Amino acid sequence: MIPVRLIATGKAVPSHSVTSASLDLKLGHPAGYTLRKSGVLSRFVAAPDESQSQLGAAALLDALKNASLRPSDIDLLICACGVPEQALPNTACFVAEHAGLPPGTQSFDVNASCLSFMAAFRVAASMLAGGAYRRIAIVSSDLASRGVDWSEPEASMIFGDGAAAVIVERGDGSAGIRAYKMGTYPEGRRYCEIRGGGTERNPRNGCEPGDYLFRMDGKAVFRLAVKVMPDFLAELMQESGAGLEKVDVVVPHQASPLGLAHAARILDVPDAKIIKIFETHGNQVAASLPTALHEAVMTGRAVTGQRLLMMGTAAGLTIGGMILDL
Amino acid sequence: MIPVRLIATGKAVPSHSVTSASLDLKLGHPAGYTLRKSGVLSRFVAAPDESQSQLGAAALLDALKNASLRPSDIDLLICACGVPEQALPNTACFVAEHAGLPPGTQSFDVNASCLSFMAAFRVAASMLAGGAYRRIAIVSSDLASRGVDWSEPEASMIFGDGAAAVIVERGDGSAGIRAYKMGTYPEGRRYCEIRGGGTERNPRNGCEPGDYLFRMDGKAVFRLAVKVMPDFLAELMQESGAGLEKVDVVVPHQASPLGLAHAARILDVPDAKIIKIFETHGNQVAASLPTALHEAVMTGRAVTGQRLLMMGTAAGLTIGGMILDL
Numbered sequence: 292m293i294p295v296r297l298i299a300t301g302k303a304v305p306s307h308s309v310t311s312a313s314l315d316l317k318l319g320h321p322a323g324y325t326l327r328k329s330g331v332l333s334r335f336v337a338a339p340d341e342s343q344s345q346l347g348a349a350a351l352l353d354a355l356k357n358a359s360l361r362p363s364d365i366d367l368l369i370c371a372c373g374v375p376e377q378a379l380p381n382t383a384c385f386v387a388e389h390a391g392l393p394p395g396t397q398s399f400d401v402n403a404s405c406l407s408f409m410a411a412f413r414v415a416a417s418m419l420a421g422g423a424y425r426r427i428a429i430v431s432s433d434l435a436s437r438g439v440d441w442s443e444p445e446a447s448m449i450f451g452d453g454a455a456a457v458i459v460e461r462g463d464g465s466a467g468i469r470a471y472k473m474g475t476y477p478e479g480r481r482y483c484e485i486r487g488g489g490t491e492r493n494p495r496n497g498c499e500p501g502d503y504l505f506r507m508d509g510k511a512v513f514r515l516a517v518k519v520m521p522d523f524l525a526e527l528m529q530e531s532g533a534g535l536e537k538v539d540v541v542v543p544h545q546a547s548p549l550g551l552a553h554a555a556r557i558l559d560v561p562d563a564k565i566i567k568i569f570e571t572h573g574n575q576v577a578a579s580l581p582t583a584l585h586e587a588v589m590t591g592r593a594v595t596g597q598r599l600l601m602m603g604t605a606a607g608l609t610i611g612g613m614i615l616d617l
Numbered sequence: 618m619i620p621v622r623l624i625a626t627g628k629a630v631p632s633h634s635v636t637s638a639s640l641d642l643k644l645g646h647p648a649g650y651t652l653r654k655s656g657v658l659s660r661f662v663a664a665p666d667e668s669q670s671q672l673g674a675a676a677l678l679d680a681l682k683n684a685s686l687r688p689s690d691i692d693l694l695i696c697a698c699g700v701p702e703q704a705l706p707n708t709a710c711f712v713a714e715h716a717g718l719p720p721g722t723q724s725f726d727v728n729a730s731c732l733s734f735m736a737a738f739r740v741a742a743s744m745l746a747g748g749a750y751r752r753i754a755i756v757s758s759d760l761a762s763r764g765v766d767w768s769e770p771e772a773s774m775i776f777g778d779g780a781a782a783v784i785v786e787r788g789d790g791s792a793g794i795r796a797y798k799m800g801t802y803p804e805g806r807r808y809c810e811i812r813g814g815g816t817e818r819n820p821r822n823g824c825e826p827g828d829y830l831f832r833m834d835g836k837a838v839f840r841l842a843v844k845v846m847p848d849f850l851a852e853l854m855q856e857s858g859a860g861l862e863k864v865d866v867v868v869p870h871q872a873s874p875l876g877l878a879h880a881a882r883i884l885d886v887p888d889a890k891i892i893k894i895f896e897t898h899g900n901q902v903a904a905s906l907p908t909a910l911h912e913a914v915m916t917g918r919a920v921t922g923q924r925l926l927m928m929g930t931a932a933g934l935t936i937g938g939m940i941l942d943l
Binding site (some may be wrong): 293339342343368373374375376377378379380381382383384385387388392394395396397398399400401402403404407410413414417418420421423433434436437438471473474475476477478480483484485486487488489490491492493494495496497500503504505519605606607608609 | 619665668669694699700701702703704705706707708709710711713714718720721722723724725726727728729730733736739740743744746747749759760762763764797799800801802803804806809810811812813814815816817818819820821822823826829830831845931932933934935
């Protein structure tokens with residue numbers, strides 16, 4: 292087991308929320324269409340003057356408050372977003388500024404698209420184990436609304452903006468990562484993408500406005516995930532040394548109703564053990580996992596001594612699972 | 618010390634190189650202007666059909682060849698670029714595809730702009746220490762040419778495209794990171810930036826073509842770096858338990874002639890110990906450090922048993938230094 296203790300979680304959402312009923316009106320759909328298609332009752336949407344890093348910093352400050360800590364108590368900030376705020380520099384620099392971290396605090400970004408938080412959590416646990424860091428903050432913030440194409444129902448209505456943060460320490464060895472598994476299947480690298488924003492499509496190399504919008508082949512993602520997930524999960528459980536019956540709470544990536552239903556089906560655990568915030572938040576990209584984790588903690592469904600399973604799929608296509616003893 | 622052994626390095630550059638003399642002609646400058654202003658004799662520039670991830674994969678395959686390893690020998694790929702290939706998914710997915718890593722290989726990106734490689738190296742060492750990974754590849758690839766504004770001499774002529782990779786293992790404990798220090802000073806977050814490419818400036822939220830180009834206030838970067846670097850370096854050396862006289866080779870980020878000259882001045886080590894590839898490569902963003910490291914290894918200036926100092930500044934502004942016993 293890799294020792295790591297979850298000290299606190301925090302969350303932030305934009306000030307504005309949008310119901311599926313109001314999207315029906317805005318997009319000219321019949322009443323009930325957006326809810327039926329997306330499974331989302333309402334999602335948060337950032338105003339033009341709200342930034343991804345401000346939201347991330349608000350989540351970090353919430354986590355610090357919940358732990359009765361100050362910004363100067365953080366040795367390392369890992370920003371774990373799906374999409375950056377700018378192409379350069381990395382998003383942690385902006386979050387550090389808004390959160391008031393002391394100048395000179397260590398920071399970098401980790402990116403595994405929607406599974407950035409899980410990858411960063413594994414990185415943080417490794418770095419804490421060495422003893423050089425006392426306390427690490429992980430912040431995930433994503434503003435999907437800045438890149439959705441409202442003419443594509445499947446790829447737009449399911450998304451919501453948001454941020455969440457955790458603070459972790461090494462702990463006394465009683466809590467930690469019991470099993471961890473992540474894998475990238477590049478055959479799916481174009482199933483979910485925003486082609487612009489980097490060196491591939493830009494004004495210098497040729498691009499069009501649509502390159503900056505999110506595109507998804509949901510069926511292809513689902514087919515690949517269904518193919519690889521069962522074996523993947525079996526190997527994860529085997530590594531953990533115990534079966535699903537030992538898992539107290541499941542925190543899945545809130546990808547889509549189809550994805551959540553599939554997770555529930557292959558997991559075969561009581562529905563009450565699965566954290567679901569999709570209806571009220573939508574798919575918040577990399578912020579989904581820590582926001583769902585925050586929900587689990589705040590509702591008393593994830594407490595010290597319990598075993599938690601975190602799992603999900605990400606653009607890439609990347610698949611990941613982690614068994615965490617709290 | 619955090620045990621980690623450098624098994625192999627590799628490098629790739631685009632097929633095309635551009636001399637400063639030819640830039641004088643292209644941009645209408647008097648003969649000698651570009652060389653005098655930039656300090657670069659020639660830099661590599663990717664053709665429109667060459668991609669960042671193809672270049673990164675070529676560097677990784679070169680490192681694998683130098684280690685007599687196959688893609689399937691890699692347990693984890695960490696992509697450590699300054700700017701991504703696309704906004705989504707992360708660049709490692711594309712590198713994994715081009716390099717032929719087996720589907721399901723773990724991968725993610727680490728980003729600390731020009732110091733991404735150093736941050737990823739520290740992450741890799743921590744992850745190897747736990748024993749769950751046998752061998753990690755770190756790949757840095759950047760195509761600065763896709764984002765430079767040729768009307769800005771200071772911010773365009775110094776850059777070059779390229780990629781480099783390393784393969785690391787835990788080793789027997791005789792080699793490793795003796796000291797490591799990194800810090801972000803967000804007051805400098807706008808000194809070097811590409812504002813577009815993420816959630817801040819895009820066709821949805823408002824942007825202009827210039828937002829996708831690199832902007833730099835070189836004087837401001839230099840002032841901040843000069844202010845914080847001496848104490849920073851002193852603390853790094855103190856952590857290493859020995860002075861600069863014990864350092865056999867210095868691998869600085871190839872930022873600019875001014876930056877390299879400042880590093881040489883505050884270091885006070887014989888010039889022959891400092892790896893300089895700026896004249897023939899320019900500033901290759903995150904690929905600079907591993908490309909310079911590859912040069913040090915290939916020219917026999919970094920061999921087993923030696924002590925190496927890696928250091929540099931990055932957009933953010935982030936400053937970093939690492940003492941590595943080879």
